[in-house]
Amino acid sequence: MSRNSIARYFILAPVFIGMILGAFVFFHGCKGVKKDQTKEDGYAGSESCKECHERFYKLWEPSHHGKAMQPITPEFISENLPKLKDWTPVEDGSFRIINQDGKLIFQEKKKDGVVTNYEAVHAMGGKNIYYFMTELERGKLQTLPLAYDINKNEWYNAQDSGMRHFGGDSGVQDEALPWKHYLYTFNTTCHDCHVSQMTKNYDLKTDSYHLTWKEAGINCEACHGPSKEHIRLCREAEAKGEEVTELGLISWRTFTHEQSDATCSACHAKMSPLTAKFIPGEKFYDHYNLVTLEDIDYYPDGRDLGENYTYTSWSQSPCVQAGADMDCVTCHTSSGRYRFQDKDFNNACMPCHKDKVENITAHTHHPAEGAAGKCVSCHMPKTDFARMKRSDHSMRPPMPRASMEFGSPNACNICHTDKSNEWADKAVRRWHKDDYQAETIMVGRWIREAREDDWKNFSKMERWIRKNPKKEIFINSLVRMMNGCDNPKKWDLFNYLFETNPSALVRSSAVTQMSYDRSNPKTKELLVKALDDSLRLVRRMATSALTSYPLDSFNASDREKVRENMVEYENSMVIRPDDWVAHYNLGNFYSQQGQHQKALDEYKISNKLFEDAVVPLVNGGYTSAVLGNYAEAETMLKKALTLEPDNEAANLNYALLLGEQGRTNEARKCYEKVLKANPESGVAAFNLAVIYGQNDLENAIKYSKIAFESGVQNPKYGYTYAFYLLQNGSKKSAIKVLKEVVKIDPNYLDAWVFLGQLYEQEKQYSNAIKACESALKIENLPARASQGLQQKIGALKRHK
Incomplete structure (x- = not known):
């Protein structure tokens, strides 16, 4: 060869x-950014709401939504920030902060002694942390590496808190991102969630920005839409002494729970966008794809490891899965405050859990007074990430066993820091005879196995998935990781989920996985069917898979449907051109x-x-x-x-x-x-076999065997392995391999011919004839090959 x-x-x-995700919530503002007042697009600004809604305005204005971003002024510095005198190590140098005539200056000193000044022009945050932004070249807004911890009243190196998680078995240590990394750039990352009505004005040719926005922070119109028409209708009605019958803006009073959750999750989700614009009240999966536990920024049991923005955890909640009468604004006001902070703090769980709320001591095995008497302490415990406090919105009970198994946090040991996970596990098992942790531990193990491409428990997973259709996050996570699963039953599972599962997220992942079954003639038909799904996410994943099929391979009606979806798909690819x-x-x-x-x-x-x-x-x-x-x-x-x-x-x-x-x-x-x-790369092993085949038969056999056994269903790999075995005098072994090859691909003519030749050499004429007859059954066999095989059969029969 x-x-x-x-x-x-x-x-x-x-x-x-x-997925350019909101992975680090550190961004906002720019020295040169101007409010865009030139475009008449129906927005009037939050000040216009104050006239009629003064009480709500006063609640909103100082809130964390209202103050999502603030300009750096002398007043802001004096009221909120202490001085930082010492140099703090950052990357290959150090930083310090000085107040220079009312300006907040971050000084960077490299190891070679060169000092560069960066003026902080806006502060983002204010609940736990203030992050500071400066303007770099070409209009880029960059998060500076030092931040201020409000709770601890100290400055710290925020860069070290933004970690990439590579996984325990990856061989790569978790590491901090450089402070000029694009994930710390406001323009490319979490820009939509801290200013309102923003336009990037990005120029791809020069890779530059001229950002404009209507208002810093999350304003009233971010959730209610443009208000000028609303103001006009109200003033006209007032002048006529009439009641307002048409609001002229988006009212949440008519929202379903799903609409409320989707609108909040446009910011509070770890996701990737499908469209350029989300309008409050629309469906989440018409505009976004969600990250689930395939991402190692989650513990295998679904608890948050990195900053994951709530919606994935919220979707794991048994309350949500059961269809409880609740959504984000059940517990939070529109300005983001928790409704049950000071009194009646357990009323959030009423009336569904009235029996437990009214017997809180019996339920918790703790006094009703104090932190342990609050439902959220055990079911929504707070953990820290990057010095930010976040609540576990999965609302599950404490699971110390999961801490023992996966290293995830549990509410018991968050409070009882002097006790072990084993101590906590014994306590909850003593109090609860039903092993409520068992399912989470079981599924968490499957998630961990899936991350390691271990599918020995696939049959158990499949049965559980079919019995628990509403466990969308765990189902979706497993399905997304099934690429490496070699159990053929997975194809039926994907089809079942696509046809029956209520979650668009699960259906979209099933569609993606189905697309890999290219040997199944029904795959293309199912993908075309998915284009009729009611939600864009499913259609988008189907379209992505269909891009690998030539347009002329579809019938006329399907071709037009595929073409229309491909145009939308192509346009959506660059909704973020930067x-x-x-x-x-x-x-x-x-x-x-x-x-x-x-x-x-x-x-x-x-x-x-x-x-x-x-x-x-x-x-x-x-x-x-x-x-x-x-x-x-x-x-x-x-x-x-x-x-x-x-x-x-x-x-x-x-x-x-x-x-x-x-x-x-x-x-x-x-x-x-x-x-x-x-070590299982069939392509590399095959080519090494060919290279060594010129002068090193031992290595040629070694590598061709690796290629053949790699799991890649390429008959050429087996043919090559058989060739080198024959070169080495192992004719029987070569015949055995070729018999496996024609099972893999009965239409591989060269293997049948080669097999027939070896049988003939062994004077097994009947088997040689059968090999040639099998080759004649190949569809669309060239006439010349057919003629040659028929002649060979005739010759073999004469020998016989």
């Missing part, structure tokens, strides 16, 4: 569902459509926006190779390997590129790196 037998294809790195992930995904979309030059352009934009991202370089290198520009492909792949020398996809693509150019020795080294990163 020659070098020309080396696999002539490259590997696209995976598609990201563009998001490198969006351009990366758009590049993948164009690549699947065969528009390789447009794909390459998007990969280059993606890399320009975030130079440390490896995947745009990998796919850009792949696409350059497809276009025949090997020099550019090599440049991009070598840059990717400079960033991540052991990256599997980069090494694999570079090895394939080197192989195409005849640089076999260099290619071999890259393939060996691939196998080190992924």
